[in-house]
Every structure is written in structure tokens, then in C-alpha cells.
Amino acid sequence: MSTIEKALTLLEHFSSNRPEIGLTEFKKRTSIDKGTLHRHLTALKNSGFLEQNYLTKAYRLGPAVIRLAAVRENTVPIVKTVKYYVDRIANDIHELVHAALPQKNGMSAIYAKDGGNHKVRVNFDEAEILPFHATSSGLALLAFHDDTFVGKILSKKLVSFTDSTPTNAIDIQANLETIRACGFAFTDQSYEDEVSSVAVPFFGVKGDAIGTLAIAIPVSRINETFHETMITKLITASTELCRDLGGQIPTNVAKAWATKLEV
Amino acid sequence: MSTIEKALTLLEHFSSNRPEIGLTEFKKRTSIDKGTLHRHLTALKNSGFLEQNYLTKAYRLGPAVIRLAAVRENTVPIVKTVKYYVDRIANDIHELVHAALPQKNGMSAIYAKDGGNHKVRVNFDEAEILPFHATSSGLALLAFHDDTFVGKILSKKLVSFTDSTPTNAIDIQANLETIRACGFAFTDQSYEDEVSSVAVPFFGVKGDAIGTLAIAIPVSRINETFHETMITKLITASTELCRDLGGQIPTNVAKAWATKLEV
DNA sequence: TCCACCGGTTCATTATTTGAACCAAAGTCT
DNA sequence: AGACTTTGGTTCAAATAATGAACCGGTGGA
Numbered sequence: 001m002s003t004i005e006k007a008l009t010l011l012e013h014f015s016s017n018r019p020e021i022g023l024t025e026f027k028k029r030t031s032i033d034k035g036t037l038h039r040h041l042t043a044l045k046n047s048g049f050l051e052q053n054y055l056t057k058a059y060r061l062g063p064a065v066i067r068l069a070a071v072r073e074n075t076v077p078i079v080k081t082v083k084y085y086v087d088r089i090a091n092d093i094h095e096l097v098h099a100a101l102p103q104k105n106g107m108s109a110i111y112a113k114d115g116g117n118h119k120v121r122v123n124f125d126e127a128e129i130l131p132f133h134a135t136s137s138g139l140a141l142l143a144f145h146d147d148t149f150v151g152k153i154l155s156k157k158l159v160s161f162t163d164s165t166p167t168n169a170i171d172i173q174a175n176l177e178t179i180r181a182c183g184f185a186f187t188d189q190s191y192e193d194e195v196s197s198v199a200v201p202f203f204g205v206k207g208d209a210i211g212t213l214a215i216a217i218p219v220s221r222i223n224e225t226f227h228e229t230m231i232t233k234l235i236t237a238s239t240e241l242c243r244d245l246g247g248q249i250p251t252n253v254a255k256a257w258a259t260k261l262e263v
Numbered sequence: 264m265s266t267i268e269k270a271l272t273l274l275e276h277f278s279s280n281r282p283e284i285g286l287t288e289f290k291k292r293t294s295i296d297k298g299t300l301h302r303h304l305t306a307l308k309n310s311g312f313l314e315q316n317y318l319t320k321a322y323r324l325g326p327a328v329i330r331l332a333a334v335r336e337n338t339v340p341i342v343k344t345v346k347y348y349v350d351r352i353a354n355d356i357h358e359l360v361h362a363a364l365p366q367k368n369g370m371s372a373i374y375a376k377d378g379g380n381h382k383v384r385v386n387f388d389e390a391e392i393l394p395f396h397a398t399s400s401g402l403a404l405l406a407f408h409d410d411t412f413v414g415k416i417l418s419k420k421l422v423s424f425t426d427s428t429p430t431n432a433i434d435i436q437a438n439l440e441t442i443r444a445c446g447f448a449f450t451d452q453s454y455e456d457e458v459s460s461v462a463v464p465f466f467g468v469k470g471d472a473i474g475t476l477a478i479a480i481p482v483s484r485i486n487e488t489f490h491e492t493m494i495t496k497l498i499t500a501s502t503e504l505c506r507d508l509g510g511q512i513p514t515n516v517a518k519a520w521a522t523k524l525e526v
Numbered sequence: 527t528c529c530a531c532c533g534g535t536t537c538a539t540t541a542t543t544t545g546a547a548c549c550a551a552a553g554t555c556t
Numbered sequence: 557a558g559a560c561t562t563t564g565g566t567t568c569a570a571a572t573a574a575t576g577a578a579c580c581g582g583t584g585g586a
Contacts, residue, residue: 002266002302002306002542002543003265003266003267003542003543003573003574004266004267004270004303004306004307004310005306005309005310007267008306008307008310008312008327009310011327011331014331014334014338015334016333016334016337016338019334019337019338020338022532022533023532023533023534024531024532024533032576033575033576033577034533034534034576035534035535035536035574035575035576035577036574036575036576038533038534038535039265039574039575040267042534043265043267043268043271044267044271046268047267047268047271047272047367048366048367049271049331054468054469057532057533057534060335060338060339061331061334061335061338062335063335063341063364063365063366063371063373064271064274064366065328065331065332065335066332066335066336066341066342066364066371066373067364067366067371067373067390068274068277068312068324068328068331068332069328069329069331069332069333070279070332070371070373070389070390071277071278071279071282071324071390072323072324072325072326072328072329073329074279074282074389074390075277075279075282075283075323075324076323078326078329079329101326101329101330102326103311103326103327103330104310104311104327108326108329108330108333110326110329110330110333126333126337127330127333127334127337205317206317265573265574266542266543266573266574285563285564286563286564286565287562287563287564295545296544296545296546297545297564297565298543298544298545298546298547298565298566298567299543299544299545301564301565301566302543302544305565319563320563320564320565
């Protein structure tokens with residue numbers, strides 16, 4: 001791993017929950033030498049990717065990322081495009097809907113909308129990293145991503161979040177096979193207790209999965225017909241989204257989705 | 264300069280105008296060796312900061328920046344806060360208003376709104392880098408930034424964009440002195456022909472300039488009273504913005520602004 | 527006053543970065 | 557068709573930058 005990658009990996013530690021991280025805390029989280037860490041953090045600071053809380057000396061993300069995101073969104077307006085469909089589904093089914101993109105170690109939600117007026121609702125932290133193996137978003141993406149990537153992810157230690165988190169690579173591989181066949185992923189309390197979720201991938205120009213649309217829902221509100229409704233809504237939205245983005249739905253997925261919609 | 268900083272500098276070359284850059288084009292723009300460039304670009308790609316157009320092999324910004332910007336905006340909601348004031352001024356004076364943050368080599372607009380219904384309007388490219396020495400935004404920021412930073416900027420070669428672009432460091436230093444005294448910056452066709460602009464800084468917790476609010480306007484529509492109106496609107500907005508962000512307006516600026524508002 | 531903890535720095539050792547030359551593929555001109 | 561150009565990408569010895577154990581100085585308790 002190059003120095004550049006090592007340094008950029010540090011940025012992954014920031015999230016809405018953990019917006020500021022000090023030198024010592026970084027050391028605990030990474031087991032990189034303090035000297036090295038300091039030099040990397042300083043480099044990131046000099047480049048505008050980090051800035052320091054001048055009182056606590058803790059680091060937080062800097063203004064450079066704002067500009068880059070604006071350029072990216074100007075180039076490939078995924079967030080804007082995805083927003084329309086997430087909102088539509090959320091308003092339709094009154095549950096928490098989100099869209100996520102893959103990062104190195106998991107999916108990152110780029111937009112979420114809770115269409116619910118329920119008292120019990122799924123708590124959702126935007127910009128958190130959702131682990132690939134424990135979430136429907138993650139599995140839906142892996143199922144349609146290249147094998148080397150999947151292999152890399154599944155060869156790492158698979159953290160257990162609940163009693164139902166799948167941690168056996170072989171089981172997961174089998175599940176991915178199922179997901180490939182039916183075109184969507186379903187998980188039951190594998191990341192958070194009492195929460196189930198359904199996800200479908202959406203595809204880029206090469207027919208590769210570039211992101212996911214997903215619904216998270218308290219297990220108490222799931223039943224057979226609602227399950228079907230969610231899947232139908234997701235499939236329809238993803239189909240339109242792929243068209244908007246100029247993406248290509250792989251033929252076998254298109255077929256699986258078509259049969260699902262017919263029923 | 265560390266390897267990390269060198270690599271991150273590459274990201275500055277992307278803008279809305281130039282969303283994709285190939286290896287050879289990078290080489291032309293940077294005079295860095297092709298081998299090195301390729302390794303850096305690959306590292307950025309591996310980290311999700313870049314992705315490649317699979318047909319042309321050109322690089323463009325990747326999905327990692329979206330997540331980071333979301334976290335940053337969650338941590339320090341500058342864009343959201345600034346939007347309110349930019350919109351307000353734009354609707355008031357019917358001209359192009361924007362807010363910008365400093366990057367390494369210039370200001371980067373984070374939000375812009377054209378409140379105008381004129382036929383002649385200023386063309387504005389969001390996420391473009393506005394050079395410090397040639398724009399009112401840039402000068403307004405430099406005037407209230409630390410001297411070492413200013414020195415570093417002014418010691419570089421100052422590119423000329425129009426016949427009126429100031430390229431003499433001493434003249435600019437003198438101008439900064441004036442800006443410090445009156446609390447705002449004014450430029451006349453120094454970056455684009457036929458366009459004038461006015462800018463005020465806004466301040467962070469330490470009383471340091473962290474960004475600017477600015478108005479760009481075709482020279483044909485400028486007159487004495489409108490000039491004053493613009494400055495008043497900007498000063499009022501920046502004062503409120505600093506309050507929202509928990510920023511501290513340096514006492515001499517506060518004084519200058521107060522006298523300006525009284526008139 | 528002492529001690530622990532914080533961010534930050536130093537410098538000899540070590541490992542990575544660098545870049546000139548090279549390769550392969552795709553396009554372009556004759 | 558064949559030569560030439562331009563593209564992205566790779567190689568490996570030489571040059572340079574990254575590394576990390578030990579150290580520094582300030583701060584906030586006990």
C-alpha cells in the first residue's frame with residue numbers, strides 16, 4: 001500500500017458520529033506510529049482535506065472536500081438523480097429509504113429519506129459506513145461486483161454486529177448467488193436488532209453495480225405482501241435510475257426483475 | 264512537499280470545465296514524470312478519490328469525495344448556512360452572488376445564485392478556482408489572512424487574465440492595506456472583461472477570514488449608489504453569518520463596517 | 527509537586543518513491 | 557498495408573522520502 005493510500009485511509013475514520021479525531025485517538029484506532037500519523041495528518045491539513053480545532057487540536061474534515069464533491073456532482077450527478085427516486089419510494093411506502101455508494105470498506109449512504117409517520121422508526125446515520133457483509137445494501141452490491149473485490153472483502157475478518165450477522169464467507173458467497181438469481185438482497189437483523197432491510201443494485205455503463213437503493217424497516221411491520229411491494233418499488237425505481245444515469249442492467253438481472261414485476 | 268501533498272495537488276486540476284483528465288494531459292499540466300503520475304493517480308483511484316472512464320481511460324473524481332463532503336457539511340454546515348444569505352442578497356439586488364472558501368491556490372465557490380433577470384449576465388462556473396490576486400473574493404480573503412500565507416501567494420507568478428489584472432506584488436500589498444481599512448474588496452475587470460465585483464470576508468472563531476461573500480456584476484450596471492447598496496448588503500449578511508457560525512469579527516473590521524453602515 | 531497524558535519533533539535507519547527507458551495497443555497519415 | 561504518432565501503462569536501479577523509537581514541552585488533574 002502506498003503512502004498516499006495509507007494517508008487517505010485516515011479520512012475513512014471520520015463520520016457524522018465521529019467528526020473530530022485527535023492524534024492519540026488516531027493512534028488507538030490505527031496502530032500507526034504517532035510520528036508517521038502526525039506527518040500524514042499535517043499533509044492532509046496542508047492540502048485542505050483536514051483542519052484543526054484550534055482549541056482541542058483535534059482534526060476534522062477540511063474545506064477541500066466541499067469543492068471536490070461539487071465538481072463530482074457536476075460531472076456525475078448521482079446524488080441529484082438518486083434523490084428523486086428515494087423520495088418517491090419513501091413517500092409511497094412511508095418507510096426509511098436510502099441510496100448508497102460503495103467505498104473501500106462498505107457502503108456509504110449518499111441520500112436518505114424517512115417517509116414514515118410511525119412511532120417506531122429506524123434510526124439512520126448518514127455518511128456512516130455500512131459494512132458489506134452485514135447489510136442488504138452491501139450484499140446487493142457485492143453480488144454484482146467483480147469477484148476479486150468480493151474475495152478481498154470476504155477474506156477480511158467479518159465483524160459480528162448482532163446474533164444474526166453472517167460471518168462465514170462461504171455462507172455469504174452462497175447468499176450472493178441467490179441475490180444474483182433474484183436481483184435483490186434481503187437481510188433480517190443482520191446489522192441492527194429489530195431492523196430488516198431490502199436492497200437492489202443500480203448499474204453503470206459497463207453493467208457493473210455502482211450503487212444501491214434500499215429500504216430499512218422494523219421487523220414488526222414486515223409481512224409477505226409488504227415485502228413484495230417494497231421489492232417492486234425498488235426494482236421499478238432502479239430500472240428508471242439506470243436509464244437516467246446511462247447505466248446498463250445486465251440481461252440476467254433484467255430478466256429476474258421482469259418476472260418479479262409480472263407476478 | 265510530501266508525496267501525499269503532491270498526489271492531492273493533482274485533484275485541484277479537476278473542475279466543472281475540466282471534469283476528466285487523461286494521463287498525458289496531466290503530464291502536460293504538471294510536468295511530473297509519467298510513471299510517477301500514473302502511480303499517484305492509481306493510488307487516488309484505489310482510495311476512491313478518482314475513477315476512470317473505462318472507454319477513454321481518463322480520470323475523473325470518484326465517489327469517496329461525496330461521503331467526505333457529507334460528513335464535513337454535517338460537522339460544519341457552512342454551505343447550508345451561507346446559502347440563506349447568498350439567496351437573500353441575490354433576491355434583493357438581482358445580481359450574481361456567491362460565497363467562496365479558500366483552497367490552496369485560490370477561492371472556490373461553494374454556492375452561487377443569480378438573482379438577475381437581466382439579459383446581460385455574468386457567466387459563473389461553480390467549483391472553478393478563482394485566483395487570489397485577480398478577484399475581489401481572493402483579495403478580501405488575503406487581506407484578513409495571515410501574512411505568511413499572503414507572502415507565499417504573492418511570491419508565485421501572478422497570471423494576467425485581462426489588461427487590468429494586477430500582477431505586481433507591491434501594488435497588491437498596498438491594495439490589501441486599503442481593503443483591511445475599509446473591510447471590503449472591489450475589483451474592476453481584473454479577472455474577466457466587463458465584470459466588476461465586490462467582496463467581504465467572513466470570519467471564524469479566531470477572527471481569521473474563513474471565506475467570502477461576493478457580488479459579480481457587469482460594469483455597465485455599476486453606479487455610485489448601487490455600489491454602496493451592494494457593500495451594505497454584503498456587510499450586513501456577513502455580520503449575521505459570522506454570528507451563525509460562531510465567528511468573531513476583528514474589532515477594526517467591525518468598526519470599519521459600522522461606519523460604512525451608518526452612512 | 528508529581529505524574530500522566532496530550533500534541534508535536536528529531537534523526538539515524540529503512541523502505542518507498544522516482545523517472546528514463548521501454549512496452550503494447552489504438553489511431554492516423556502516406 | 558506499413559510506418560508513424562499518440563495513448564495508457566510498466567520496469568528497475570538510483571535517489572529520496574517515509575518511518576518510528578526516543579524525546580520535548582505544555583496542560584490538567586491527584
